Amino acid sequence: xMQNNFDFNHLLRRGVAEVIVEEEFIARxxxxxxxxxxxxxxxxxxxxxxxxxxxxxxxxxxxELGHEVVLIVGDWTAQIGDPTGQSVTRPVLSYEQVKSNAxxxxxxxxxxxxxxxxxVRWQSEWFGEFSLAxxxxxxxxxxxxxxxxxEDFNKRFxxxxxxxxxEFIYPLLQAYDSVQIQAxxxxxxxxxxxxxxxxxxxxxxxxxxxxxxxxxxxLVGTDGAxxxxxxxxxxxGITEAPAQxxxxxxxxxxxxxxxxxxxxxxxPDAELAEFRTEIENxxxxxxxxKRLAREIISQLYxxxxxxxxxxxxxxxxxxxxxxxxxxxxxxxxxxLSIPGVMLDAGLVKSKGEAxxxxxxxxxxxxxNKITEPNYPVANGAVLKAGKRRYVMLVE
Amino acid sequence: xMQNNFDFNHLLRRGVAEVIVEEEFIARxxxxxxxxxxxxxxxxxxxxxxxxxxxxxxxxxxxELGHEVVLIVGDWTAQIGDPTGQSVTRPVLSYEQVKSNAxxxxxxxxxxxxxxxxxVRWQSEWFGEFSLAxxxxxxxxxxxxxxxxxEDFNKRFxxxxxxxxxEFIYPLLQAYDSVQIQAxxxxxxxxxxxxxxxxxxxxxxxxxxxxxxxxxxxLVGTDGAxxxxxxxxxxxGITEAPAQxxxxxxxxxxxxxxxxxxxxxxxPDAELAEFRTEIENxxxxxxxxKRLAREIISQLYxxxxxxxxxxxxxxxxxxxxxxxxxxxxxxxxxxLSIPGVMLDAGLVKSKGEAxxxxxxxxxxxxxNKITEPNYPVANGAVLKAGKRRYVMLVE
Numbered sequence: 001x002m003q004n005n006f007d008f009n010h011l012l013r014r015g016v017a018e019v020i021v022e023e024e025f026i027a028r029x030x031x032x033x034x035x036x037x038x039x040x041x042x043x044x045x046x047x048x049x050x051x052x053x054x055x056x057x058x059x060x061x062x063x064e065l066g067h068e069v070v071l072i073v074g075d076w077t078a079q080i081g082d083p084t085g086q087s088v089t090r091p092v093l094s095y096e097q098v099k100s101n102a103x104x105x106x107x108x109x110x111x112x113x114x115x116x117x118x119x120v121r122w123q124s125e126w127f128g129e130f131s132l133a134x135x136x137x138x139x140x141x142x143x144x145x146x147x148x149x150x151e152d153f154n155k156r157f158x159x160x161x162x163x164x165x166x167e168f169i170y171p172l173l174q175a176y177d178s179v180q181i182q183a184x185x186x187x188x189x190x191x192x193x194x195x196x197x198x199x200x201x202x203x204x205x206x207x208x209x210x211x212x213x214x215x216x217x218x219l220v221g222t223d224g225a226x227x228x229x230x231x232x233x234x235x236x237g238i239t240e241a242p243a244q245x246x247x248x249x250x251x252x253x254x255x256x257x258x259x260x261x262x263x264x265x266x267x268p269d270a271e272l273a274e275f276r277t278e279i280e281n282x283x284x285x286x287x288x289x290k291r292l293a294r295e296i297i298s299q300l301y302x303x304x305x306x307x308x309x310x311x312x313x314x315x316x317x318x319x320x321x322x323x324x325x326x327x328x329x330x331x332x333x334x335x336l337s338i339p340g341v342m343l344d345a346g347l348v349k350s351k352g353e354a355x356x357x358x359x360x361x362x363x364x365x366x367x368n369k370i371t372e373p374n375y376p377v378a379n380g381a382v383l384k385a386g387k388r389r390y391v392m393l394v395e
Numbered sequence: 396x397m398q399n400n401f402d403f404n405h406l407l408r409r410g411v412a413e414v415i416v417e418e419e420f421i422a423r424x425x426x427x428x429x430x431x432x433x434x435x436x437x438x439x440x441x442x443x444x445x446x447x448x449x450x451x452x453x454x455x456x457x458x459e460l461g462h463e464v465v466l467i468v469g470d471w472t473a474q475i476g477d478p479t480g481q482s483v484t485r486p487v488l489s490y491e492q493v494k495s496n497a498x499x500x501x502x503x504x505x506x507x508x509x510x511x512x513x514x515v516r517w518q519s520e521w522f523g524e525f526s527l528a529x530x531x532x533x534x535x536x537x538x539x540x541x542x543x544x545x546e547d548f549n550k551r552f553x554x555x556x557x558x559x560x561x562e563f564i565y566p567l568l569q570a571y572d573s574v575q576i577q578a579x580x581x582x583x584x585x586x587x588x589x590x591x592x593x594x595x596x597x598x599x600x601x602x603x604x605x606x607x608x609x610x611x612x613x614l615v616g617t618d619g620a621x622x623x624x625x626x627x628x629x630x631x632g633i634t635e636a637p638a639q640x641x642x643x644x645x646x647x648x649x650x651x652x653x654x655x656x657x658x659x660x661x662x663p664d665a666e667l668a669e670f671r672t673e674i675e676n677x678x679x680x681x682x683x684x685k686r687l688a689r690e691i692i693s694q695l696y697x698x699x700x701x702x703x704x705x706x707x708x709x710x711x712x713x714x715x716x717x718x719x720x721x722x723x724x725x726x727x728x729x730x731l732s733i734p735g736v737m738l739d740a741g742l743v744k745s746k747g748e749a750x751x752x753x754x755x756x757x758x759x760x761x762x763n764k765i766t767e768p769n770y771p772v773a774n775g776a777v778l779k780a781g782k783r784r785y786v787m788l789v790e
Contacts, residue, residue: 076527130527132471132568139560144539144552147560157539165534165542165563172560173527 020213035184040072046101048108049235051219051228056112069118076123150194175199224253242309244380249293265295415608430579435467441496443503444630446614446623451507464513471518570594619648637704639775644688660690
């Protein structure tokens with residue numbers, strides 16, 4: 001059953017950067033059309049962070065109105081590799097790697113998106129048998145000038161930086177995905193605008209109803225400066241432990257607080273307006289940050305995990321060591337020799353001292369006393385040695 | 396057995412517009428390398444004219460030194476159709492048409508090129524199974540800027556005229572042909588320079604010795620104005636009847652005479668120099684034109700055919716009707732009803748008059764008296780009615 005009573009402001013404006021074409025889109029929604037919601041992912045990486053969550057939550061909202069997600073696994077393009085690199089002459093990912101990454105991705109994806117209303121399609125279903133004739137039919141429909149009008153291509157071209165022909169073909173493949181699955185709406189970040197519109201255009205050319213395009217804003221990362229991204233290290237992963245997420249949310253710059261509330265929580269608009277007033281009136285944002293962290297953890301785990309993470313954080317704060325004051329020490333996450341880490345991080349003068357401290361119950365990781373020297377350490381874990389010595393172990 | 400004693404001036408300069416890279420090329424020839432000579436053709440048209448003969452004669456010269464021609468039948472691209480047209484969404488030629496055109500073409504091709512030293516390859520051998528991955532490997536090697544530097548693309552781009560992506564892929568396919576057959580030299584007109592060099596570049600990229608490029612000049616047609624081409628009607632086809640070829644050669648403008656001698660005959664350079672002197676001294680070029688026509692017909696047929704064609708021509712001239720003075724009448728070549736043609740051309744006042752003239756032996760086509768009303772007429776045939784009425788039947 002399609003529900004066609006919905007709140008336009010919530011659905012098409014909150015957490016939405018741009019909709020093309022809004023009027024058309026609203027008409028289809030009012031008409032009760034069941035729309036196929038296209039979401040693609042590149043299985044060369046498998047981790048989902050809060051930045052992705054903005055779009056995935058939007059998918060979920062549409063699902064709750066009865067629409068269906070079509071998740072496209074870009075298994076095929078991932079096996080070809082990045083066209084801008086030198087690696088194009090051979091596959092960068094094996095089929096097994098792609099498959100494994102896709103599985104990992106989907107475990108995370110379905111923490112937010114409703115699996116029962118999702119169809120998963122692999123690009124190889126259509127591109128595996130794609131012939132040169134098919135390629136030329138596709139490339140014959142678009143002109144060089146159209147592509148060079150794309151902002152990033154134009155900048156690179158003007159600056160004399162190389163753009164390979166392959167880079168012009170990629171948007172066409174993404175567009176062809178839309179035709180194959182008869183997408184009704186394609187979701188993407190604002191940086192995907194050109195590609196999303198190529199899909200719309202191609203559908204029209206082959207006689208399909210052109211897809212609507214829903215672009216979500218780019219979430220700024222915990223550094224307060226750049227788009228959240230794994231490679232910049234300014235991300236909050238959705239599979240991170242509650243304590244880590246809590247700590248990372250607390251480190252989000254104050255001026256981004258309302259963006260995070262708007263984009264990754266369901267706190268109603270009316271309440272958000274109150275938050276804004278409080279902040280303008282000079283309230284300490286600490287309480288709001290805690291609320292934000294709880295909202296996020298509740299979605300990804302549950303309320304009790306959110307509460308436990310907060311309690312853990314409060315204990316550390318009550319010990320007069322706020323997370324911001326904890327020095328960081330670089331590690332490669334995994335099962336580590338804790339005495340070695342403690343020595344290298346300058347918490348003890350010898351491994352022997354560290355071992356004795358562990359045996360006395362004086363070493364904790366994320367609030368858990370450790371009893372063995374080898375212990376699994378995740379990125380962002382807080383190690384406490386004795387009463388007041390802390391270090392955050394980061395990748 | 397390779398012969399490596401040869402006349403560079405004859406082989407690499409006469410009838411050659413440009414060679415890339417001459418030094419490298421000469422070194423390979425001196426070294427006695429057996430080179431694979433690449434020649435491609437588009438089977439969407441099947442007729443060879445004197446303009447093509449310039450390159451084919453050059454192939455023949457190389458064959459006589461022991462090198463081998465590889466003729467590439469562009470069966471595959473022909474089936475895709477012209478990318479600049481609107482016809483790209485469906486094949487313009489069926490497989491049967493391509494095959495039939497290829498057969499017609501080869502019958503003509505082997506009038507000039509030595510069949511025993513020619514390998515015929517069809518593009519479909521490699522492009523039939525070409526995958527999208529193969530396409531992207533190829534397109535990843537070249538940049539948009541490289542293609543936009545090509546003169547014709549640059550002009551169109553600057554003028555705001557559309558260039559499809561497909562048009563950028565075509566040169567890559569031609570280049571890939573070179574890789575597949577390990578071409579040693581690619582032959583083409585000067586208008587093909589960019590594409591020929593892409594082949595050279597691609598071979599280097601995949602670790603093959605880059606091909607040499609030999610470009611032949613474009614032969615100006617019988618109109619004295621444009622490149623010889625079937626669509627402009629200014630061509631001399633190599634399968635035309637000797638009488639037609641003779642007549643058409645006589646219509647070549649005087650200022651092109653030496654070009655024709657240089658490009659499509661074997662008259663030695665020393666003799667050509669004498670011809671030039673004669674012309675400069677004001678000699679009537681008629682004798683030289685007859686010589687040119689005989690040289691061409693001798694190559695395509697034999698000496699006796701050349702002599703007969705000349706005799707036929709002389710008879711017409713002796714009748715005080717030079718070919719230039721014969722009016723033209725448009726026909727569709729084939730077996731025609733001659734009385735109908737004569738009536739429409741204004742040679743007679745009725746079909747009855749035409750029939751009587753035929754029965755009296757007063758009608759000739761290309762010097763042959765006709766006895767039946769239906770008669771096979773080729774393009775350029777001269778119809779004579781009575782003693783002084785002539786018409787040239789042209790397409």
